[in-house]
Amino acid sequence: MSTRIAFLKGHGTENDFVIVPDPENALELPPAAVAALCDRRAGIGGDGLLHVVRSAAHPDARHLASEAEWFMDYRNGDGSVAEMCGNGVRVFAHYLQRAGHAGEGDLAVATRGGVKSVHIDKEGDITVGMGKALLPEGDVTVSVADHSWPARNVNMGNPHAVAFVDDLAQAGNLFSAPPFTPATAYPDGVNVEFVVDRGPRHVAMRVHERGVGETRSCGTGACAVAVAAARRDGLDPAVTGSPVTYAVDLPGGRLVITERADGEIEMTGPAAIVAEGEIDADWLAGLETVNP
Numbered sequence: 013m014s015t016r017i018a019f020l021k022g023h024g025t026e027n028d029f030v031i032v033p034d035p036e037n038a039l040e041l042p043p044a045a046v047a048a049l050c051d052r053r054a055g056i057g058g059d060g061l062l063h064v065v066r067s068a069a070h071p072d073a074r075h076l077a078s079e080a081e082w083f084m085d086y087r088n089g090d091g092s093v094a095e096m097c098g099n100g101v102r103v104f105a106h107y108l109q110r111a112g113h114a115g116e117g118d119l120a121v122a123t124r125g126g127v128k129s130v131h132i133d134k135e136g137d138i139t140v141g142m143g144k145a146l147l148p149e150g151d152v153t154v155s156v157a158d159h160s161w162p163a164r165n166v167n168m169g170n171p172h173a174v175a176f177v178d179d180l181a182q183a184g185n186l187f188s189a190p191p192f193t194p195a196t197a198y199p200d201g202v203n204v205e206f207v208v209d210r211g212p213r214h215v216a217m218r219v220h221e222r223g224v225g226e227t228r229s230c231g232t233g234a235c236a237v238a239v240a241a242a243r244r245d246g247l248d249p250a251v252t253g254s255p256v257t258y259a260v261d262l263p264g265g266r267l268v269i270t271e272r273a274d275g276e277i278e279m280t281g282p283a284a285i286v287a288e289g290e291i292d293a294d295w296l297a298g299l300e301t302v303n304p
Contacts, residue, residue, distance in 0.1 A: 016290040019049075020107060021056060024099035024283045026228035026264025030058040031107050031285075037069040043091025045299050049291070050089040056291075059227045060097060061087040062104050067122045079127045080120035082108060088223035096125030096169040098231015098279050102138040105130045106283035125169030138283050142168060142232065144275040145239040148197075154204050155191045156184045163192070163204070164240035168277075171202045172236035176244065180208055183218050186226035205233045207241065215241050216261040228264030235277050238269035249273045 017039065020031040030049050032039065041063060050058045063085035067073040073083035084104045086097050101121055108114040109132055119130040129141035146167040154163045154175050159182055163173035173192055177183065183190075183206040190204045201222035210216050217237050219230040238258040242248065247256045249271050257270040267281040 017293050017296065018288070019056065019291050020285055020288040021058065022062075022103040022107065022283065022285040023264070024102045024229060024231065025262055025267060025281055027060075027097075027099035027230060028058045028228075029100055029103055030056045030061045031064060031103070032061060032291075033064045033107070033111065035064070035066050035069065037065045039063075041087070043087075045296055046087045046091040047089065048296075048299050050091075059089050059221070059224050060094070060100060061089075062100055062107070063087065064104065064107060072124060073122045076122040076127055080122035082113065083122040086123065088221070089225075090223045092223045093124070094170060094223070096123050096128075096232055098140060098142055098168075098233075098235060099229050099281070099283075100231070101128050101130060101140045102231070102279075102281060102283040103285075105132060105138050105140075106285060110285055123169075136282065137280055139278050139280040140231070142235050142277040142279050145236065145271075145277060147239070147243070150194075150197060152197050153193050155193075156182060164236075164243065165197060166236035166239055168232040168235050170232055171198050171200070172205060172233055173198070173202050174205045174207060174237050174240035176207050176209075176240075178208070180206055180216065180218050182206065183220075186218060186220040188225075189220055189222060203230060203233050203236075205230070205237050205240075207237050210259075210261060213241075213245075213257065214259045214261070218263065229262040229267070231267065231279050231281070234260040234262065234267045235269050235279055239271060239277070242271060250275055 049055045067077040067083040131139040148165045152163045161175040163175040166172045207217045219233045270278045
C-alpha cells in the first residue's frame with residue numbers, strides 16, 4: 013500500500029461525503045476507519061463515505077457486475093453499512109464523470125439496494141431512478157419530547173417513517189434518533205422525516221438519518237416524503253395513470269421528486285465536488301491500534 017490514499021469531498025444539496033476511489037477494492041475500510049474519516053473535527057468530515065469500487069471486485073456486488081460496472085459501497089458516518097443513499101448516488105455519478113469513467117447521458121450504478129439508473133444532463137443536474145416505494149401496512153408513531161405523530165411507513169430500499177407536523181421546529185435538535193412504536197416496525201432502525209406544507213405539491217422537511225443524526229439532505233428521505241405526501245393528498249399514479257411531481261425543500265437545497273405511473277420514482281438535483289487530496293495511510297492504519 014502506498015503511504016498516501018486519494019480522496020475527494022463532495023455534496024448533494026449539502027449532504028456531504030468523503031469519496032474514496034478504490035477500483036480494485038484494495039483498501040481495508042473497517043467501521044472505525046470510516047467513522048474517523050467522517051469525523052468533522054479529527055478527520056475529513058462527512059455524513060457518509062462513498063467507497064468507489066468496480067462491481068466485479070467487491071463480494072457484495074459481483075452478481076451485479078454484468079449490469080453496472082461501478083459499485084457504490086456506501087457507509088454511514090458512524091461506519092455502519094447502508095443499503096442506499098440517494099444524494100450519494102448523485103455525488104458518486106458526478107465523481108465518475110469527473111474521473112472520466114462516465115459522460116453525459118445514462119449510467120448504471122450498483123448499490124446494496126440494487127442497480128440504480130442515473131442520467132447526467134448537460135446542465136449538470138443528475139436524475140436517479142430510485143426504484144419503487146414499498147408501503148408496509150401497520151400503524152407507526154414517532155415522538156419528540158412530549159409530541160407524538162402518526163407516521164407513514166415507506167421503504168425506499170432503506171426504511172423511513174414520515175410524519176407531517178405543524179412546524180419543523182417540533183422535530184427538536186434531531187441529534188438522537190426519535191423514538192418510534194412499535195419497535196417491530198423497524199428492527200434495524202429507521203430514518204425519520206418531519207414534513208410541513210409549503211404550497212401545492214411543495215413540502216419542506218427535516219430528517220434524522222439512522223447512524224448519522226440530522227443531515228442537511230436525504231435523497232431517499234425526500235422520495236419517501238413525496239410518496240407519503242402524494243398518498244395523503246389522494247394521489248396515486250398507479251391509479252390515475254399520470255405521474256406526480258413534488259418539490260421537496262431540505263435545509264441544504266431543493267430536490268424534485270417524480271413518481272411515474274409504473275411506480276418508478278425519479279429524483280433530480282445537483283451534485284458538487286469541492287476538494288480532493290490525500291489521506292495519510294499511516295494515520296489510517298494507526299486507527300486499528302487505537303480502535304481494535
